[in-house]
Amino acid sequence: MRNAARLILAETMARRRRKHKVQPVEEENDFLSFAHSAADQAEQVVRKIIQASWNVCHFNMLPHWLQDNDYLKHGHRPPLPSFRDCFKSIFRIHTETGNIWTHLIGCIAFICIGAYFLVHPTLEIQLQEKLLFGIFFVGAIVCLGFSFAFHTVCCHSEFVSLLFSKLDYCGISLLIMCSNVPWLYYGFYCHFHPKVIYLIAVCVLGVATILISFLEKFSVPEWRTFRAGLFICFGLSGIIPAIHYGFLEGWFNSVSLKSLAWLFLMGLLYIAGAVLYALRIPERFFPGKFDIWLHSHQIFHLFVISGALVHFRGITELALHRVSFAQCDLANALIV
Numbered sequence: 001m002r003n004a005a006r007l008i009l010a011e012t013m014a015r016r017r018r019k020h021k022v023q024p025v026e027e028e029n030d031f032l033s034f035a036h037s038a039a040d041q042a043e044q045v046v047r048k049i050i051q052a053s054w055n056v057c058h059f060n061m062l063p064h065w066l067q068d069n070d071y072l073k074h075g076h077r078p079p080l081p082s083f084r085d086c087f088k089s090i091f092r093i094h095t096e097t098g099n100i101w102t103h104l105i106g107c108i109a110f111i112c113i114g115a116y117f118l119v120h121p122t123l124e125i126q127l128q129e130k131l132l133f134g135i136f137f138v139g140a141i142v143c144l145g146f147s148f149a150f151h152t153v154c155c156h157s158e159f160v161s162l163l164f165s166k167l168d169y170c171g172i173s174l175l176i177m178c179s180n181v182p183w184l185y186y187g188f189y190c191h192f193h194p195k196v197i198y199l200i201a202v203c204v205l206g207v208a209t210i211l212i213s214f215l216e217k218f219s220v221p222e223w224r225t226f227r228a229g230l231f232i233c234f235g236l237s238g239i240i241p242a243i244h245y246g247f248l249e250g251w252f253n254s255v256s257l258k259s260l261a262w263l264f265l266m267g268l269l270y271i272a273g274a275v276l277y278a279l280r281i282p283e284r285f286f287p288g289k290f291d292i293w294l295h296s297h298q299i300f301h302l303f304v305i306s307g308a309l310v311h312f313r314g315i316t317e318l319a320l321h322r323v324s325f326a327q328c329d330l331a332n333a334l335i336v
Helices: 002-052 083-091 097-119 127-153 158-187 192-213 221-236 239-249 254-279 296-325
Strands: 074-076
Touching: 083 097, 083 127, 097 127, 097 296, 127 158, 127 296, 158 192, 158 221, 158 239, 158 254, 158 296, 192 221, 192 239, 221 254, 239 254, 254 296
Parallel strands: none
Antiparallel strands: none
């Protein structure tokens, strides 16, 4: 009996020892399993974050509707089928960053200038002058705003890119048309018939250019030169009233010289920017070297803003002279 009790006790003690030895092993296995599971979950989270983000890509990786300038080799945004992602990309570095910010800052600047000019009480500007300058400010703000919007969302989808590119080109036509209205009004301040004829002509040309901008093929890269040429021709149409103005006011009149000088400088800036845009200079000569900064489209944007500011300065001086000093008699007012 004693031997049997001893055997049972020894077996029980052995069983307890085996149990205590197995338990730490099981606990270690549970910990390893938990750590492995946590690592898998962390990896999945990281993958989702990477998938939610995006990286710039090479020109050859873009879909056909995003392939606009083959001299810009790298740094392009891939398609971002979300307006939220498109607007978040404003704060990323890519080929459109400069295009976006140049006209965004320009748009905000003209909103501030226009608000100060039209609302500030100490300027004592008559309602008629406010309306005329308001036309110019609307053209500048809409042009720069449409351009900013296009360059922000052009990577969304083919439909959105095509739609906003048409709005962008319409904005350019509107800027040219609205810039001519105050200049023609004050330039022919004392000559009613020429003023009306030229104002009607520039509005007709502006509407025609806008309608052409809605053509299906107008936005394709192959029509780049045609687009630039069309806008240049629209802008150069102002040469005819400028020559007429010179004959009426006198070529060597101090006011005429100053007014035509500002007008000439504005036209030079617009045309120079359009030519660089059409010929894709400087990236044409250095492919891949101007992918992010200072490629032709960015330079074109800077020239547009500079031209608009120069034009604002010119029409401001011309309007101040006309309102303050011009004396119009009936005979001059009816000269054609």
